[in-house]
Amino acid sequence: MTLSRLGLTGELETGLLLVPASLTIQWQEELWEKFNINAYRFDRGSGNEYVFHDAFGREYAPPSTADLDLDADRHEEAWVESPIWRFLHTRQNDTGPTIVIMSWHTARLEDRWDQVAPKDGGRPRTRDEVPASCRGRTPTNREGVWDAVIVDEAHNARLGSSFYSLLERLREHTQTYYLLTATPMQLHAGELYDLMSLLDLPGDWEHKGQFVEFFETRQALTQALDDELGPNDRGSTSEEWSAQTTLETGRYQDRLPSERTLSSRVFDTVAETLEIDDEDQSRKIAKDRVLTTCTLAADYGEHYDGYIETFQTALDEYDVDPFDANEDEKLKYLLYPEWKAEEEWLTFSRGDRLTALDDLSESGWRVVQDVLAESTPVDALIHRNTRDTLRKYEQVGLLDATVPTRNPQQREIELTEATREVYDRIDDYTNKFYKLAQQSDEAETRAIGFVMTTYRQRLTSSVYAISQSLQRRLETLRAQRTVLKGKQRATDRNTADSEQAILDTLSEYDLDNLEALDELEGDFEEADLAAVVPNVTDEGIDLLEQEIAELESFVDDLARIDRDPKIGQLREDLAKLDRDGHNRIIIFTQYADTMDFIRRSSSRFTGRQLRRTRAAAVRCTTPKMGPGRQSGKSE
Template sequence: MPLLTETKWKFRYSHEDGDLVERFYNPALACAVEYCRTTGYFTADALALGARGLAGLFANEGRMRLVVGCTLNPDEQAAISEGYDLRALMEEQLAAADLTPPDEKAREGLGLLAWMVANGFLDVKVAVPVDPQGRPARVPGIYHAKFGIILDAEGNTLAFSGSINETAGGWVNNCESFHVHCAWLSETEKAHVDEEFEAFSKLWEDRSPGAKVFDFPEAARKKLLEFMPREDRPITPPISRAEPPHAAPGFRLTNDEFRRCVWVFLTTAPALPNGLRVGEVTSAVDPWPHQTRTYVRFIEQWPCRLLIADEVGLGKTITAGLILRQALLSGKAKRILLLTPKSVLIQWQNELYEKFNLNVPIYDGASLRWREAYGCSGPFEKCVARDEWQREPVVLASSFLMRRRERTAEILNAEPWDLVLLDEAHHARRRGAGTEQEKGANALLGLMRGLARQCQSLLLLTATPMQVHAVEIWDLMELLGLPPIWGADSHTFLKYFSWASGNPSPETLELLTAWFRDCEAYFGALSDSEFAAVMPDVSSIKRTKVVRALRDAAQATRRVLDPESRRALLDVLKACSPLRWRMVRNTRELLRSYKRANKLDLPIAEREVKDIPVEMTPAESALYSQVEDYISETYSKATADRRTAIGFVMTVYRRRLASSFEALKRTLNGRLQRLGLNEEDVSQDEAADEIMAPEDAMELGASAAELEERDRILELLRGIAKLNTDTKAQKLHAELVSVFANDGESAIVFTQYTDTMEYLREFLARELPDVPVASYSGAGGAFREKSGREGSGRWITCSKEEIKRRLKIGRVRLLVCSDAAGEGLNLQTAGVLANYDLPWNPMKVEQRIGRIDRLGQVRPKVRILNFAYKDTVEADVFFAVGERIQLFQGIVGRLQPILSRLPRRFEEVTLASRETRGAARQRFLAEIEEEVAHPGEVPLDLDEVGRGDLEPVDAPAPAYDLPVLDQAMILDASRPMDLEWRPLDARTYAARLPGLPEPIRVTTSADVFEESSDNHEFFSPGGQLFGALARCADSSLSREPQPGICWLLRDQSGRPVTFVVNTEAGFYRADSLTALLTALSRPAPPEPFPAVDWPGYHAWIVV
């Protein structure tokens, strides 16, 4: 008898995997000695679904317990309230049920169940859903998710659960999908299985609060027994075995020749004219239209220079990853440098691997570190010299590290890069931007100016390109390249937007149109369709006059324009600055406008914001004031040369105090032990001339340590120790109770600090025992094991993939998360986000909200809960002012310069003396309100002038995608003879090359890899095994004029254009992998290439 442990089960099965009877039910139940199953209804379809694979169970003399659902209709429910017996009504309904099978396979399934009932192999019970008062409930079936548990002869247990289509024809054409958990694999999996078994036991024993369970009524039993086979034996459905097609006689390629053709195509395809989307369709992402449009634009215009300024949550990293992947696969880029802040290096590395199948090393100044990916044997770290790390084709490095003076020379003296990417590009700015004390470029901007002169393509990413002043936009545009007039100085740039937005004089209009002509001369002339898009309501005749007025150097054409035409001309000037060619900005409002126009089929949620001021207890309030006094007094005592260090540490205390008393306690304890600060304590002042690096924070913390008063810190710690449970935590708990009263809802709690996160997860897990809780921070993920009889209540560490799986299937309904870990988690499965603390930089809050307010959020509304202690400066600013400007509805581009200065102002109030603190706080609030009410002249509105274009991309069908790649790999001739390749599940295989100790699981399914990248390798371009097989196939090509069978054609510039195969039917053009495989199945003997029929191309022999 086989055992469950002998098969590597997939985590998820669906109808897309093929015949689920063959893929799952037959092999699983062939191991079974006990099978527990629920199904939704007493119908032919539902019972037949429950019968799948039971022949194997019977062969093992196993037993099955089946619970079927019975939902009463409204009339029957009314009868219950009038005193009718629930059991009697249930029996009447089952007796009246129509069990006519929809097809022969369903009939066979019913026959097998009937035989098992008659012979004692199957026990059946009926469950009627009830409400909390025990009254029949009108719900679809027992549960929305049906489940089953399988036990083998050695006690190994497997559970599966999911959704099953129990409509007519479900046996044959079911749209089933379910997840599988194996108790022997891990404690996590065992917990899954135990929970399912307990749920079934409660149901079977009539202990479930959601259903009333009865023994199978005799009338229903008789109805089922009508399907007993005449020969009184179980019916075993025939197993179909497809015979391999017989090869037609004639000429055939050898396996080596066939494989060579396939692999030359696979590796060349991204560079073909129809290869533009190969990188996308062989990745693990399904991009939204605006992402596809941006990456296609970048690749088509290669070499290209672009600023992507999409709002937070609209997927800039995905767009960048698509660009990076396609540039690499197509050969356009062979050397790529990715510069990001140190705090997001790991997130970038993970995203590139999990979404784009690229394991990119991080350079930390001394070594290269790769992700420890499944299937990779290492080494994962390599020490390198300063001139050695740059030899990697793609490398991630900290922008904070590379901006250092000694590193700048090192990187600028290296071989030029094909593509340079800078994340958080607003960190590259001039010092004192927009003030009379401008001091030139900061270190990062200076580095980027050097790199911009050396690289082919340049990609800048930031949601906030204008932090302090509009001149910062010019600095970024200048990196990308500006027309001569525009690049002369920043004042010209700023004047243009100010003048074009008003009613310019004739003299000013002459300047503006000259600058427009400068743009067309540099970037290329706009097409008629582009002009029409900018002037949609202008007639074609007037549009022609406007275009002539723009392009003609003579003044006469502009002086004769009527008012409507003049307004249209100004619209063109505003829309057609260099930003049109150098920047793309997509906003949620833009996406909504396309959705309203029925041009976008995409769910976009609205936000429902609730601000929750928390009243502190007298003890908390007194301690809060005591900490504030300690901060201001310690700062005032510092000497001038130590004030920077002391001031920074004191603001760290204040930020942690606003988060939680626990976060402050742990930091104060750390200071007593002379422990340093950590990356979470880095200043949030994005308006600073030089953005603080984590190393800077450590140095300042160490410098200030000796000046702090140990006795005062101990006094504060004693005060914290006397406090009861944090009032804010209690308020959060109360709000979450309301959230979870809505069945099925899930929530995310965000905090700045891991210390606060750990405190909250313990508190919430204790106070919400029926809600599955998990946490995720820079240290990784963890979920709470059930306490009591079912577990110890321990936190079980787990991978990010496990957190994602649990969120998706409802095994986690509450996730407590730190800011550092939020990026990279797909959190739109939650509908509620709680900001337990409010970072001083509002953009940090927007980044959090963007984790659930993402494209694809299925809920029409997402709820945002904001917490702050009452009568604190955070509550004053974020609640009072925030409500006026709808701060938590999204950052408005014109307000960004005001909001970016908030962190510094918070710091100033924090460090004010006790005597001046109240006045400083009032002054701060008044100034912010005044600036918000009268923001002054902002010469350019990025949301307007940088509007993206969401019209569909007109790109050819890709040369191949993942399903076609899978079809090719099924063919033995596509694989090396010494490669072990064994099918496991649909599009999943066990693969082993010579020298590997054991096979690895590889998949060509993006869905499988998305859910299980921790135990699958993605078999697609960029992957380790894919690369190894490509290298195994001899891909050297020849231009010798000799007979051949397959050729790669290149144009006069050397770019690959198509493949040609000599077939039995003649010379065949193969632009796709499918076409190539078809042609290779009917090859003709070698012949000379008919160059006369393919003029203008160079033919390279593949075989």
């Protein structure tokens, strides 16, 4: 829809869609059928060479350099070496935008980077010298810089991967990024930062450490305020600090007053939540963290509209009295952006701001909490289409269809002792190797962290799914260990054909079923070997050996889990739905392994036919059982 609107208004002349290889044709069909956009898919053609396929199946070979009608000096520009940009050059006078669809599985390969982000083959052009398209601006002389790049399943671009490196390079060659993902963050706020940094985070938000600490501190502060000001307000209890050691903690308290101020209690809880180990300085460190968080919120107000309105709304909601200890002014010390402070001739020091934190009342802390909740680039740069949004569209007449009402019900499932042990062991495994991967200086090793996040998801899906994944993971690691030996042999004999030595080693194994090669999509001659096997370094080999040993210590135990507790709950739910007269049930799963497991398990106790309809869903079809009970069909 965005592409269509920008194209119709003349604000977009070129667009690149980087999508998973399996979705390139679907994207092309959807753009044509839904928005009348005839996008060109860059893929292998009938002659096995890369060509452009339009929505009607016609093939267009990229023009050669000699075919371009250019002045001599323009032949020095880097885009001339790109078949994609040469094609775009020939279409620049077409009516409407020219959209290219390309598999990011292919584009991420380093020898393809110059095709989408031309830089190395001549004089590069960047967004600094090529202005963005707009109505009335000539569409010519714009080669080398995309008006928009849309990335589907963008969460696959993890820091350290070749895909992420491609997107980093593309930043200087695109006016706008649209990153599409349902899961921008798996385990850690740093993963969200990595994606959002591609969108040019403003001011101090561009520093990863501060970005991550903001969300950690905000969460800890929310917990502290809920503890202090919520229903179980510890401030109203008889709990006191004394200048005595305690048997429970063995910790000597260093202050005599029997009661702490609200702010002191908040800082202590923040320190405890953040696990700040320095007992002598924990409160001071926590207060500094909270102040930095307020500073980042104010920095948000420097770059985005609506911030002052949010601040003022919070003041009004919590009835902050400007005559009560000048609390409104103290909140301005903490949260005002520089431009607003200058506008009101307000001056203050860091010391003034720290004192303001110490003096905040309950209302003042609630104002801080509300402002922090709504003042991050995440709110400004991430857009989610929720059901509430769709209902608003329906109410104002922008959506004809009726938005269905969902009635989700959670089920608390008791784990057996054996299953609990498996869950805990796998949780320890994923946490351990995620942290080790993130501490590494090697890009390939850091990418292992994303593998661990995937396993966490599969664990929540079913024991069977994670069992299958970890069995395959162990096979892959053992194969990688042998590949590393092949790489080492190639290095030792100083052969010029070291890659062939690796392929020779790979041929010793049947790698067809290994997840490490799934993304190659059958194009092994274009495989990025660095994405398949790690580098031959002491750190890489040591981590590999550690993970193999860890998996070997418990992976066989997974096969001995004879019953997944979720199946028991599913049995009860299906029986109830059957008694209530429902004869058609759709079961959605995230992973095919879980789906297959449900199909086998459910057929044993329901007597129903379960048919696999898509990778994410199965259909339960009830046999005829008398009048009024008919077999259902999936729509």
